[in-house]
Amino acid sequence: MSESSKKDKLSEDKKVIRCIVCPTGCEITAENVDGEVKIIGFGCKRGEEYAKEELFEPKRIVTATMRVEDGFLPIIPVRTEKPIPKESVFEIINELSSIKVKAPIKVGDILVENIHNLEVNVIASRDMPIKT
Amino acid sequence: MKSLDIDIAVIGAGSAGLGAAIEAKKQGMDVLILERNDELGGITLQCIHNGFGLKIFKEDLTGPEYIQRFIDEAKELKIPYKLDTMVIEITEDKEIYAVNKKEGFLRIKAKAIILSMGCREKTRGAINIPGFRPAGIYTAGQAQRFVNIEGYIPGKTFVILGSGDIGMIMARRLTWLGCEVKAVVEIKSYVSGLIRNQVQCLEDYNIPLILNHTITKIHGKERVEGVTISSVDQNWDRIVDSDQYIECDSILLSVGLVPENELTTKAGAELSNNGGPIVDDNLETIMDGIFACGNVLQVHDLVDNVSEEAKRAGKNAAIYVKERYGKEQIKKDHIKIIPGINVGYVKPDYVNFSNLENLLHFHLRVKEPDRDVIIVIKEVNKIVYQRVRSFVIPSEMIEVRTKFKLEIISPNCRELKIEVLPVSLLEVLDEVG
Numbered sequence: 001m002s003e004s005s006k007k008d009k010l011s012e013d014k015k016v017i018r019c020i021v022c023p024t025g026c027e028i029t030a031e032n033v034d035g036e037v038k039i040i041g042f043g044c045k046r047g048e049e050y051a052k053e054e055l056f057e058p059k060r061i062v063t064a065t066m067r068v069e070d071g072f073l074p075i076i077p078v079r080t081e082k083p084i085p086k087e088s089v090f091e092i093i094n095e096l097s098s099i100k101v102k103a104p105i106k107v108g109d110i111l112v113e114n115i116h117n118l119e120v121n122v123i124a125s126r127d128m129p130i131k132t
Numbered sequence: 133m134k135s136l137d138i139d140i141a142v143i144g145a146g147s148a149g150l151g152a153a154i155e156a157k158k159q160g161m162d163v164l165i166l167e168r169n170d171e172l173g174g175i176t177l178q179c180i181h182n183g184f185g186l187k188i189f190k191e192d193l194t195g196p197e198y199i200q201r202f203i204d205e206a207k208e209l210k211i212p213y214k215l216d217t218m219v220i221e222i223t224e225d226k227e228i229y230a231v232n233k234k235e236g237f238l239r240i241k242a243k244a245i246i247l248s249m250g251c252r253e254k255t256r257g258a259i260n261i262p263g264f265r266p267a268g269i270y271t272a273g274q275a276q277r278f279v280n281i282e283g284y285i286p287g288k289t290f291v292i293l294g295s296g297d298i299g300m301i302m303a304r305r306l307t308w309l310g311c312e313v314k315a316v317v318e319i320k321s322y323v324s325g326l327i328r329n330q331v332q333c334l335e336d337y338n339i340p341l342i343l344n345h346t347i348t349k350i351h352g353k354e355r356v357e358g359v360t361i362s363s364v365d366q367n368w369d370r371i372v373d374s375d376q377y378i379e380c381d382s383i384l385l386s387v388g389l390v391p392e393n394e395l396t397t398k399a400g401a402e403l404s405n406n407g408g409p410i411v412d413d414n415l416e417t418i419m420d421g422i423f424a425c426g427n428v429l430q431v432h433d434l435v436d437n438v439s440e441e442a443k444r445a446g447k448n449a450a451i452y453v454k455e456r457y458g459k460e461q462i463k464k465d466h467i468k469i470i471p472g473i474n475v476g477y478v479k480p481d482y483v484n485f486s487n488l489e490n491l492l493h494f495h496l497r498v499k500e501p502d503r504d505v506i507i508v509i510k511e512v513n514k515i516v517y518q519r520v521r522s523f524v525i526p527s528e529m530i531e532v533r534t535k536f537k538l539e540i541i542s543p544n545c546r547e548l549k550i551e552v553l554p555v556s557l558l559e560v561l562d563e564v565g
Binding site for chain 2: 018020023024025060061063064065067072073074075077079086089090093107108125126127
């Protein structure tokens with residue numbers, strides 16, 4: 001169960017990640033060996049793919065809330081339409097906390113276009129009717 | 133007093149209630165949903181993180197998006213519902229007494245009832261933490277509602293007791309909002325929630341997870357000022373001289389969920405050891421025509437499984453109204469399902485002999501984590517079902533779907549036992565592997 005990858009280089013000499021693909025939770029180790037990254041410890045193909053993505057370009061969907069004007073509730077849950085680079089998570093949350101949107105809103109409505117120039121929209125996670 | 137007659141009453145409009153009501157309506161039933169909150173959707177509305185719908189919709193949705201699909205479908209089907217309506221009693225004759233501000237006291241006579249009231253969180257009282265009673269102690273789900281629906285943050289520095297999923301998800305949510313989560317403290321030697329949440333909510337943000345520890349004192353009189361945590365031995369007793377002080381202004385409790393069954397027991401249905409009503413494979417309680425699904429029956433890890441269970445309850449309740457309501461009830465040919473070695477509980481509690489050849493769904497949780505196990509169903513000592521699993525843990529519900537051939541179960545079978553055994557115990561079996 002070993003695999004070499006030339007795709008990228010690890011910043012550290014060795015990195016351990018825990019697989020989240022299934023409940024087994026395999027411990028996957030990646031090491032720089034002679035200029036190549038060697039990944040060991042995964043239990044299946046999906047685990048290997050997860051490890052590569054997590055090592056070289058970790059991404060997350062950001063879920064947050066935004067303030068609403070005239071809404072049935074004071075805030076609305078939102079999310080990025082697609083996963084975004086993990087290192088941008090905090091910037092996006094901070095940006096969203098400073099924007100106010102106006103009710104009524106339907107689930108899936110685009111509330112912020114191309115946030116942070118990541119080519120990802122922020123969409124509403126639920127309907128938000130007007131306060132009656 | 134206003135009186136109503138309907139086919140099926142559904143108590144609670146969360147993921148279970150909506151799923152059951154939609155299916156019953158599709159089966160041609162006259163359905164009414166009763167909900168105590170001011171909107172449809174239940175707790176899934178406050179679970180704004182993603183990870184919902186992977187099984188049912190093959191999409192990665194947030195909780196509100198997931199439940200919105202059911203709300204929209206219920207509205208398209210024009211299923212009547214009453215919000216802000218609290219059911220106060222269900223009788224054995226399937227009469228429901230409820231109250232709301234607009235109509236006052238209501239009497240609803242139903243041919244069948246679907247119980248879908250969900251569960252509630254264990255509080256400080258359930259785990260007896262010594263100390264004063266200052267402000268700043270919340271259950272994880274309560275804090276989740278404050279933050280995700282009401283729009284305010286209940287503290288600045290947190291210690292979370294218990295490593296349940298909601299606790300870990302709140303640890304990340306609060307970190308994102310600029311709060312400091314000092315630690316997640318877990319009395320067991322392993323995490324209570326899903327590994328996915330341990331990795332993506334705690335490890336991603338370097339939030340310490342302290343296993344084999346618990347809070348032994350809450351400090352502060354008006355407001356929480358800190359906690360003492362102590363390590364515990366195998367019996368969960370505090371180890372003397374292991375105390376550590378952690379400063380914080382708030383505590384979240386994520387120490388387990390309990391099915392909410394006050395109405396169920398009033399209606400005459402009995403509960404089993406998991407806190408949910410005893411049901412057969414039709415999800416019918418011991419009271420004819422009263423069904424249960426979702427977290428009121430058993431606390432699920434995934435909402436997709438709730439929706440699937442709810443659909444079966446809705447369908448079976450409709451079959452009851454069409455085929456059995458108003459007729460003399462035939463004596464049930466029940467086979468008792470007994471939780472055996474390393475099984476904490478199993479649902480259903482009974483299977484109808486006449487249903488053995490149909491696809492049966494068993495749900496169980498193990499008592500202890502284990503590797504390389506075999507899940508078996510036995511009639512006395514004869515194995516009638518077996519499946520190998522590489523890993524089991526109490527936090528992951530195990531589902532067994534199977535049909536039985538009538539020739540392998542004896543006609544006078546009264547009990548089947550379900551067990552999760554180490555494979556090494558069963559080396560004699562040829563098919564293993």
